[in-house]
Amino acid sequence: MAESMYASVTKLQVKSGEDRAVKQYFTQWEKESDPIPHGVSSAYLIKAENDPETYYMVVTFENQDALQTYEQGREQQLAKLQALVTAQPEQHQGEIVSTIEG
DSSP, X not given: OOOOOEXXXXXXXXXXXXXXXXXXXXXXXXXXXXXXXXXXXXXEEEEOSSOTTEEEEEEEESSHHHHHHHHHTHHHHHHHHGGGBSSXXXXXXEEOOOOOOO
């Protein structure tokens, strides 16, 4: 039986005018993580359609161990974002229980 995949979703309330800086942060994180950290399957930065100051960072992982390793360094990453957000980032982690791929 294959191991379950996991995901981390972080909601960011970005300060007005800081969208470019958030995008740069994500791009920089990607460059600093080259090659992509072991166990990370994918990462996305999503801008909410109905609220242009809300972003979601979604990172998927091959298994729970990879998620836990990622979470150990998460506080350091979030500290870099503090100047760009209006509230503490809201974080959620969990098992991916179903997928649809095209």
